[in-house]
Amino acid sequence: MHDGLVILDGGVEGFPSTEGCIRVLRDLLAEWRGPVEFVTLREKKIAFCTGCFGCWIKTPGMCVLRDDSEAITRAASAAEWMLLLTPVVCGGYSSVLKRQLDRMIGINLPFFMQKEGETHHVPRFARYPSWMVVGLQAERDEEESAIFEELVQRNALNVHAPKTMVRVFGGGDRGEAVRDGLQEMLRKGGVMS
Amino acid sequence: MDRLASAGWLCDELNLPKVLREGREPDALDRLVASADLVVLSFPLYVDTAPAAVTAWMERVIRNRRRASGGGRPISFLMIVNSGFPEARHNETVLAIGRRFARDAGWEWLGGVAVPGGGALNGRAILPHGMTRNLCLALNEVADAVREGRMIPESAKVRLARPVVPRRLYLLIATMGWYRRAWHNGVGRLLRRAVLPGVQ
Numbered sequence: 001m002h003d004g005l006v007i008l009d010g011g012v013e014g015f016p017s018t019e020g021c022i023r024v025l026r027d028l029l030a031e032w033r034g035p036v037e038f039v040t041l042r043e044k045k046i047a048f049c050t051g052c053f054g055c056w057i058k059t060p061g062m063c064v065l066r067d068d069s070e071a072i073t074r075a076a077s078a079a080e081w082m083l084l085l086t087p088v089v090c091g092g093y094s095s096v097l098k099r100q101l102d103r104m105i106g107i108n109l110p111f112f113m114q115k116e117g118e119t120h121h122v123p124r125f126a127r128y129p130s131w132m133v134v135g136l137q138a139e140r141d142e143e144e145s146a147i148f149e150e151l152v153q154r155n156a157l158n159v160h161a162p163k164t165m166v167r168v169f170g171g172g173d174r175g176e177a178v179r180d181g182l183q184e185m186l187r188k189g190g191v192m193s
Numbered sequence: 194m195d196r197l198a199s200a201g202w203l204c205d206e207l208n209l210p211k212v213l214r215e216g217r218e219p220d221a222l223d224r225l226v227a228s229a230d231l232v233v234l235s236f237p238l239y240v241d242t243a244p245a246a247v248t249a250w251m252e253r254v255i256r257n258r259r260r261a262s263g264g265g266r267p268i269s270f271l272m273i274v275n276s277g278f279p280e281a282r283h284n285e286t287v288l289a290i291g292r293r294f295a296r297d298a299g300w301e302w303l304g305g306v307a308v309p310g311g312g313a314l315n316g317r318a319i320l321p322h323g324m325t326r327n328l329c330l331a332l333n334e335v336a337d338a339v340r341e342g343r344m345i346p347e348s349a350k351v352r353l354a355r356p357v358v359p360r361r362l363y364l365l366i367a368t369m370g371w372y373r374r375a376w377h378n379g380v381g382r383l384l385r386r387a388v389l390p391g392v393q
Contacts, residue, residue, distance in 0.1 A: 014256040048210050048246050051237065057374040060383045090294040092242050092287075095249035101240050109385060110371040112364050119278045119364065124387055147289045154241040154286055 004035030005191055006079040010097025011042060015087035016136035024179050028186060037075055044068035046099045055106030061124060062106055069103040077107055079129045081189055088135040088168060091147025115157060123160045130163035131156050132185050140170025196336035210246040223257060231269045231339060238276035242287045254298050270295040271339060272305035279363050281309045281354035304345030306335060310356040310363050324357050
């Protein structure tokens with residue numbers, strides 16, 4: 001059964017901190033009765049993907065490397081929603097978040113299909129989590145934000161996310177604006193009423 | 194690199210994941226990059242963007258620049274992305290990220306090129322004849338532009354974006370390859386398994 005929310009905290013040193021958003025999310029979700037799991041990725045042991053394709057042709061569906069990534073992948077794949085929280089790095093994700101995402105390609109099959117006029121991988125499972133993605137910028141930057149949103153949409157297409165929401169908070173967004181934005185996102189996702 | 198070396202350039206090549214995995218002295222990598230006139234970043238597309246090791250390196254370069262409060266010698270930057278999908282447009286987002294990285298690093302962006310259908314190359318040498326002829330000509334164009342300090346010409350980008358093998362044939366061969374390798378590993382019957390422990 002697909003249930004609950006898994007939050008992947010991709011905070012990394014030297015870039016806008018995710019700690020404030022995590023505090024707000026914990027507060028907003030305190031009353032929620034569904035399962036929620038917070039994963040601080042920088043504290044986990046997650047090796048770089050080696051590109052061996054073992055997750056397709058040796059241990060189909062799971063990475064051959066055995067570390068913390070396995071449990072995270074399993075939990076995220078079983079959730080109804082996955083929330084990715086990351087500083088925006090040149091329009092992309094943090095390396096910490098990317099390590100985990102790279103290790104999850106086994107959730108698709110190696111085979112191909114056409115989707116929106118392009119080649120993509122065939123889904124492995126009958127259901128996938130929907131995506132909420134929150135990006136943090138030191139200062140509001142529309143060009144970088146547009147690249148980030150494009151990346152999220154492309155990823156969501158590849159991982160067959162039924163629904164996708166993406167929100168970028170810039171340096172000028174503080175306190176209540178961030179709280180309101182996150183609350184709106186959770187409400188739209190049906191996680192909060 | 195061969196074309197640049199033959200023109201007298203000194204070229205160093207590093208495997209980023211290997212350097213980061215082995216925990217080699219990161220300052221040495223920083224010094225090597227800082228002493229370069231040109232940095233060429235070449236990588237396979239992972240989940241629509243650069244692999245985590247590449248992103249980690251980009252973060253490091255940006256943090257270093259901030260600590261140094263800008264400045265530093267002028268460095269040119271070129272990105273080459275190789276992806277498994279047959280359409281070059283899968284790489285557009287990461288090329289935009291590359292352009293943005295060059296700006297944040299204070300480097301000169303020479304451009305980025307995408308090589309789709311990378312599975313057809315599979316490590317083979319890029320020669321001026323046979324199925325890699327087009328690629329070879331385009332990469333020579335790129336090297337010549339770099340040597341002369343020019344932006345990567347559109348003609349090279351267009352040439353590189355052409356698949357080496359027709360799309361349908363490429364996908365057919367790739368699919369057969371997955372089956373072959375899975376059966377060789379004894380997991381042919383599990384290849385399409387859709388139920389994993391803890392995930393339904």
